[in-house]
Amino acid sequence: MRKRLACLLLAILSAAMCFAAAPKREFRGAWIQAVNHQFEGIPAADLKAELSRQLDSLAACGINAILFQVRVEADALYKSDIEPWSAFLTGVQGQAPDEDWDPLQFMIDECHSRCMELHAWINPFRAKTASTTQFSSDHQMKVHPERIIKYGDLALFDPALQENRDYICSVAADIVSRYDIDGFHIDDYFYPYPDGSLKFKDDASFRKDPRGFKNRDDWRRDNVNLFVEQLYNTVKELKPWVKFGISPFGIYRNRSDQYPEGSETTGLENYSGLYADVLYWIEKDWMDYCIPQTYWNTGTKAADYAILARWWSAHNGGCLMYLGQDVERTVTGKDPSHPESNQQRHKLNLERILPGLQGNCFWPAKSVVDNPSDYRTVLAHEYHQTPALQPIAGNAPANTPNKVRKLMPVQTSDGPVLFWTAPKSKKELDRAIQYVVYRFENGEKIDIDDPAHIVGMTRRTFLNLPYRDGTTQYIYVVTALNRIQRESVPVKCKVML
Numbered sequence: 122m123r124k125r126l127a128c129l130l131l132a133i134l135s136a137a138m139c140f141a142a143a144p145k146r147e148f149r150g151a152w153i154q155a156v157n158h159q160f161e162g163i164p165a166a167d168l169k170a171e172l173s174r175q176l177d178s179l180a181a182c183g184i185n186a187i188l189f190q191v192r193v194e195a196d197a198l199y200k201s202d203i204e205p206w207s208a209f210l211t212g213v214q215g216q217a218p219d220e221d222w223d224p225l226q227f228m229i230d231e232c233h234s235r236c237m238e239l240h241a242w243i244n245p246f247r248a249k250t251a252s253t254t255q256f257s258s259d260h261q262m263k264v265h266p267e268r269i270i271k272y273g274d275l276a277l278f279d280p281a282l283q284e285n286r287d288y289i290c291s292v293a294a295d296i297v298s299r300y301d302i303d304g305f306h307i308d309d310y311f312y313p314y315p316d317g318s319l320k321f322k323d324d325a326s327f328r329k330d331p332r333g334f335k336n337r338d339d340w341r342r343d344n345v346n347l348f349v350e351q352l353y354n355t356v357k358e359l360k361p362w363v364k365f366g367i368s369p370f371g372i373y374r375n376r377s378d379q380y381p382e383g384s385e386t387t388g389l390e391n392y393s394g395l396y397a398d399v400l401y402w403i404e405k406d407w408m409d410y411c412i413p414q415t416y417w418n419t420g421t422k423a424a425d426y427a428i429l430a431r432w433w434s435a436h437n438g439g440c441l442m443y444l445g446q447d448v449e450r451t452v453t454g455k456d457p458s459h460p461e462s463n464q465q466r467h468k469l470n471l472e473r474i475l476p477g478l479q480g481n482c483f484w485p486a487k488s489v490v491d492n493p494s495d496y497r498t499v500l501a502h503e504y505h506q507t508p509a510l511q512p513i514a515g516n517a518p519a520n521t522p523n524k525v526r527k528l529m530p531v532q533t534s535d536g537p538v539l540f541w542t543a544p545k546s547k548k549e550l551d552r553a554i555q556y557v558v559y560r561f562e563n564g565e566k567i568d569i570d571d572p573a574h575i576v577g578m579t580r581r582t583f584l585n586l587p588y589r590d591g592t593t594q595y596i597y598v599v600t601a602l603n604r605i606q607r608e609s610v611p612v613k614c615k616v617m618l
Contacts, residue, residue: 142474143473143505143507144479144509144572146510146511146513148186148479149185149186149509150185150186150187150482151179151184151186151187151188151485152482153188153189153228153486155207155209155210156193158192160210161209161210161211162212164549165220176231176232177235178489179486179489179490182489182497182498182501183500183504184483184505185236185238185508186303187486189228191243191296192243192244192292193209194244195249195261195262196248198210198224200299203292204259204261205257206259212571214253214257215257215259215260223239236579236580238303238304238511240302240303240304240306240366241297241304242306244307244310245278245307245352247308248278249271249277250276254310256552262276271322272321277312279342280312281328281340281341281344286351289348289352290351294355297356297363298344302363304364304366304409304410305366307370309370310370311396311397312341314394314395315389316355342398345398349407349408350407353365360463362517362518362550363602364409366409366410366412367399367411368411368413369399369412369413369414370390370397371417372384372390372424373400373432375390382393385428387424400438404438409440409514409516409517410441410514412445413433414484415430415444415446416445416447418451418454419432419467420457426464426468430471430475431475431481433477435477436477440515441479441480441512443480444468444482447484448484448493448496449493451463451468452464452465452494465499469481469504508572510557510602511606512608515604520550521608521609522546522602522609523551523598524612524614525541525543525582525601526541526543527540528540528599528613530586537585537616538585538586539558539583539585539614540582540583543601544609552604555579555606556580556599556600556601557569557599558575558577558584558597558599559599560574561574561595565596567598567611569608586618587618589618592617593617596613596615596616597616599611
């Protein structure tokens with residue numbers, strides 16, 4: 122019976138997918154990672170050119186947020202007085218780039234110039250990857266080895282130690298306070314992914330400070346809970362507009378007699394495998410957004426994408442919920458309703474019609490750029506044809522910018538240009554940092570909820586207009602966005618083009 126119901130639901134969803142229109146607000150993110158060594162040892166000038174090329178390609182297919190990895194293993198892909206330069210950038214830990222540049226600042230500037238958000242992404246607890254054998258003198262493996270636990274070829278900060286939680290939050294505070302980032306992001310590594318019979322040797326920490334817990338699993342979950350709460354508060358106390366997000370493993374808990382609310386899956390769990398109680402964090406409002414890594418295809422026995430998409434949609438708890446999409450895995454699967462096609466359209470349509478989901482994040486960004494099986498082309502020409510503003514978290518500050526002033530068209534030597542003046546503001550959260558420009562036919566109803574009318578998004582206070590013969594009248598509308606992307610009252614003017 123359960124299998125028949127699942128098939129029926131899938132058929133209903135497939136039938137509804139053709140009506141999944143692009144919304145005005147949708148998170149369209151992509152992870153740009155360093156851990157795959159794609160930056161390692163590349164001259165700074167060449168790396169800048171490569172990152173710019175990737176951003177051009179991603180912006181052109183509608184990506185509106187970049188999650189850029191700036192800390193792989195207690196190191197830095199930015200100028201830091203706390204942690205050493207990353208070997209994943211220069212090839213040698215502690216060695217600075219070959220010219221005076223800051224990759225994080227570069228990415229902020231490049232993303233903002235394209236009206237994309239930049240979220241700084243760190244791995245919080247990993248101190249050593251499997252390939253690293255040499256450490257600089259100021260790395261935590263050298264400075265505080267007693268705070269770190271080795272696990273096979275990996276090494277991790279012991280989450281039980283308050284000094285470790287404080288240290289990681291100090292790194293976060295340094296990034297948030299010094300850089301104009303839009304978001305702060307952590308990935309799915311809390312306690313290590315189980316590796317056969319290997320044991321995570323935290324016996325001494327448990328004996329020293331059990332905090333009243335008798336069950337070590339509950340104690341480990343509480344260690345992570347304490348960290349997530351502290352990190353969230355660290356970010357928000359410094360800059361309440363910076364969005365805090367986490368991308369946990371794709372399965373929270375499997376359905377069982379002990380937990381009948383779990384998903385119909387049988388894979389590794391966040392709750393018992395990584396000691397990450399994601400739904401508790403959502404309940405406590407410790408995240409602005411969540412991106413479960415639902416990297417499997419629909420039809421995968423242990424972890425079915427369609428099942429997980431519905432489960433996370435139903436359990437978003439008011440948190441902004443986006444789905445992690447594995448590009449390379451997706452193009453190897455067959456669409457359950459159209460086996461001649463891969464699963465890209467199936468997955469993106471499913472995300473759009475489920476009410477508890479507000480977007481996607483693509484892994485890795487480089488695969489989108491490389492366009493396997495026309496993945497990027499489909500995004501550009503089918504799913505992201507219209508621009509999208511960012512979704513707004515339910516607990517976000519209510520500040521809204523004032524409307525733009527002195528909106529007018531001006532004839533210049535470069536053709537007609539629409540100019541306006543930034544609205545006045547007294548507080549940072551009221552300040553306009555970006556603008557949306559809409560165009561309507563003369564006499565057409567002004568509807569700024571329809572993204573098809575968006576003809577430009579810019580951080581400047583002008584937009585070049587397309588000139589025809591000067592005989593056709595259009596109505597242009599401009600709104601201001603603040604840091605949270607709350608939108609001002611629209612202002613309109615007539616333009617002859």
